[in-house]
Amino acid sequence: MERFDELYYEKPYVREFRARVTGCRELEEKGGEASEAAPRWAIELDRTAFYPEGGGQPGDRGSLKVLSGAEDRENLSEAMPGAMFACGLGNMEAHVLDTVKKGDAVLHICDNPLPEGLEIKGVLDWQLRKDHMEAHSGEHIVSGLIHQKFGLENIGFHMGDPFITIDFSGPMTWEQVKEIETLANQVIRSDIEFEERLYEGSELADVEFRSKKELEGIVRIVTVPGADVCACCGTHVVRTGEVGLIKIASLLNRKKGARLEMLAGRKAIEYWQQELDQVTEVCRLLSLQSHELEEGVKRLEAERNDVRYKLHGAVMKLLEKEAESVIARRKAKAALESADDAEDRLLVHFVDDADMEELRFFCNKVMDSGLFDTCAALSVDAPDKTNYVIMSHTRDLKPMAKPLNMELNGRGGGSKDMIQGSYGAPGEVIEAALEEAFR
Numbered sequence: 001m002e003r004f005d006e007l008y009y010e011k012p013y014v015r016e017f018r019a020r021v022t023g024c025r026e027l028e029e030k031g032g033e034a035s036e037a038a039p040r041w042a043i044e045l046d047r048t049a050f051y052p053e054g055g056g057q058p059g060d061r062g063s064l065k066v067l068s069g070a071e072d073r074e075n076l077s078e079a080m081p082g083a084m085f086a087c088g089l090g091n092m093e094a095h096v097l098d099t100v101k102k103g104d105a106v107l108h109i110c111d112n113p114l115p116e117g118l119e120i121k122g123v124l125d126w127q128l129r130k131d132h133m134e135a136h137s138g139e140h141i142v143s144g145l146i147h148q149k150f151g152l153e154n155i156g157f158h159m160g161d162p163f164i165t166i167d168f169s170g171p172m173t174w175e176q177v178k179e180i181e182t183l184a185n186q187v188i189r190s191d192i193e194f195e196e197r198l199y200e201g202s203e204l205a206d207v208e209f210r211s212k213k214e215l216e217g218i219v220r221i222v223t224v225p226g227a228d229v230c231a232c233c234g235t236h237v238v239r240t241g242e243v244g245l246i247k248i249a250s251l252l253n254r255k256k257g258a259r260l261e262m263l264a265g266r267k268a269i270e271y272w273q274q275e276l277d278q279v280t281e282v283c284r285l286l287s288l289q290s291h292e293l294e295e296g297v298k299r300l301e302a303e304r305n306d307v308r309y310k311l312h313g314a315v316m317k318l319l320e321k322e323a324e325s326v327i328a329r330r331k332a333k334a335a336l337e338s339a340d341d342a343e344d345r346l347l348v349h350f351v352d353d354a355d356m357e358e359l360r361f362f363c364n365k366v367m368d369s370g371l372f373d374t375c376a377a378l379s380v381d382a383p384d385k386t387n388y389v390i391m392s393h394t395r396d397l398k399p400m401a402k403p404l405n406m407e408l409n410g411r412g413g414g415s416k417d418m419i420q421g422s423y424g425a426p427g428e429v430i431e432a433a434l435e436e437a438f439r
Helices: 073-079 126-150 174-189 266-286 290-337 356-368 398-407 427-437
Strands: 016-026 041-045 062-066 093-102 105-110 119-124 154-159 164-168 195-200 218-224 228-231 246-254 257-264 346-350 374-382 385-392 411-414 418-423
Touching: 119 126, 126 154, 126 164, 126 174, 126 218, 126 228, 126 246, 126 257, 126 266, 174 246, 246 266, 257 266, 266 290, 290 346, 290 356, 346 356, 346 427, 356 374, 356 385, 356 418, 374 427, 385 427, 398 411, 398 418, 398 427
Parallel strands: 346 374
Antiparallel strands: 016 041, 016 119, 041 105, 062 093, 062 119, 093 105, 154 164, 164 257, 195 218, 218 228, 246 257, 374 385, 385 418, 411 418
């Protein structure tokens, strides 16, 4: 049962602390082999300020440094078989790569072993911890306000890098999200103090709070007056002003509700600065002022669409002429040779810079002539991608799509009359495979 008496709860701003090693074992998988190429050890201490992963918040990192006055300092290399101290005996330490909880024990996952009884100095990666505190505090503010305003429950929370991901029990609109972001930053500017209190048993009966599961034993309630009341086991800042800024980056409505991606604290400020730098650079490239950017981009979009429309029309005219040229050559050949073999009834033709619609247009023009049973129109889109459209009046193309895709590293499909997609083989290989398939 959580007692909430560890240093990371009682003194969350402690960056360094002294402790004694109470346990150390090498980590193994079920099969008994080392869990990674480099060995890892789980070290337990009699006290710790390293927060273990839980409730969506990642575990702390840092180091466990061997104190210079340790009595058995000269014998540490013998006491720690397998340890690698690149800095020499004068700078012995175990790097904490992660912190997890197993039962009531906090395990520091380290790259070096430390013997039981050794006194150490724990040093937190403070930037990482501070980022986590700001992020968790920001999540409380946002989730609490969404619960107040729209009655939605927080049903999932993950603190990633750089985004915090939160899942809610119902859909939201972007207008609602913007409203929440505004309210959340008002809470930050108000510099409200976070309140924490421990409850047990019947004491919780009259307390209304957010929680994703039924709770037993000692319960820690974290309150942001006017914004949130929630059961929580994470670390937080003391006052909302320390969060600095909350920025909600995206909204995705899904079957079970809404997912938000947000940032808080230092990461939110960095994100905002990156966005501002991009806007500034785009404005410079387009010779626009920042307040002109939206209208300027709309104007460019309209101009681009107009150019694409005109280009598409020009391409279609060229393809029509190319199809007419192919048909004329076929007629001339037929008149001279009176030929009617299978190969003459198949056309495999490569077209420059054509999209799928244009390839279909070319095939239709050729097939309407009645001079070909099957037409394959292709266009190279990239060095390893050639788009294709195949039409036929005499062959069922649907069952042929998969074997051709397998042979030519392709993808796509269609109906008995037409298949389309892309191949990942050289042009001469594609042409040979199609001629063999339709022989």
